[in-house]
Amino acid sequence: MRMLLVEDDAVLGAAVRDQIVADGHSVDWVTRLDAARDALAAAHHDLVLLDLMLPDGLGIPFLKSLRAAGEATPVIILTALDQVSDRIAGLKAGADDYLVKPFDLDELSARIGSVARRYAGNPNPIIRHGALDIDIARRSLSRAGRPVQLTAREWALLDAFLARPGQILSKAQLEEKLYDFDTEIDSNTIEVHVSRLRKKLGAELIRTERGLGYRLAPA
């Protein structure tokens, strides 16, 4: 496996790097967020280890922007013990796991193995669903061969449905996915976006489960 380590502490970074290499993986080590972004764009990585406090910015918004851009690589957050709220925000921002500093190197290995196992079957980039061809990573899609443009919110909504096809998602869940923890939204907003998505992608795509939520229709 090839990993990306984003960590500005030289001592900790070296220890983590050595441990990963000792486990038989390879690792790219950067100390800044912009370098991390470049590294992800330049080459495929199987896993990202992300420190939350870096000289050029905070990890949480960075992670959020990654996820918003369709980056699906699993992320393990490295954070200090007392930042409980950071850990929660990290999971909500799309992290797969976190490690609390100081952590045991054997535990790091166990965590990496756990996340890697979880992602063993990698999904193919282009999803075909009915008459739709969806390329999540490139944010492009076509309906019956004709290209369709989606706005940012519409992509976020579609992402949420594609992540769990067939499963019911409550409006509260969708709201949580689309918005920051603290932004409050009129309850009807989700309905409006669902309506707009249906208009672009076909009314059958998203089924209403009255009183429960919405779900992606089977292909």
Added chain:
Amino acid sequence: MRMLLVEDDAVLGAAVRDQIVADGHSVDWVTRLDAARDALAAAHHDLVLLDLMLPDGLGIPFLKSLRAAGEATPVIILTALDQVSDRIAGLKAGADDYLVKPFDLDELSARIGSVARRYAGNPNPIIRHGALDIDIARRSLSRAGRPVQLTAREWALLDAFLARPGQILSKAQLEEKLYDFDTEIDSNTIEVHVSRLRKKLGAELIRTERGLGYRLAPA
């Protein structure tokens, strides 16, 4: 979601239970491993919260034996801070996550959400009961191969029965399950919903115990 909490500390257990309920889930709380085993055998659970130190044994070997027996329900371990080796052993034994005591209740919620999300795409457990195939998580079910639609209230009612198969549930209990604390309801309402469920799923499914309540018929 329905969870199983295995925790012998009364104060911590109550706090966890309250938090889970506040999040809109239901929870069965036991304080011993043998009771936990019975509960898992008796009914479907979506998640297990497992303390590692219990009066009748250790959690790790218990978890190992569960996994060896094919039990796939996700497990979050609750453990004390200093037991690093236990955390690793827990993950190796098949736990999906752990929480370090003392933990923040909001973090508990986030962790539960994370694990639940992780399992959302996985094949859901399908309960087979007579001619019925019931997928509780996806809220889909079929009778003799033919799909059947249930309303929100009907699902809630079916949930209640499936949670305690074979056990008699009084109308008062069912009422408590289906409605908010403060909403008052005409006594006959439950009867009506039972009647509607029977019409959709078969009259034999729910047995009337005159003067006592209802119970799910054996498969």
Added chain:
DNA sequence: CGCGTCGCGTCAGCCGGCCGTCAGGATGAC
């Protein structure tokens, strides 16, 4: 700086069907 465009959150009005209620009949206990 002013104007046009676009995304998105909010609102209001409509609509369909869920579900709470009722009443009359069926069933069971004794």
Added chain:
DNA sequence: GTCATCCTGACGGCCGGCTGACGCGACGCG
């Protein structure tokens, strides 16, 4: 038989959901 309990068809209120319209703010362009 008598009474309590339960069943179920019918009905309508109201609530959840849908969508066209509007306005605000961001952004781009001349």
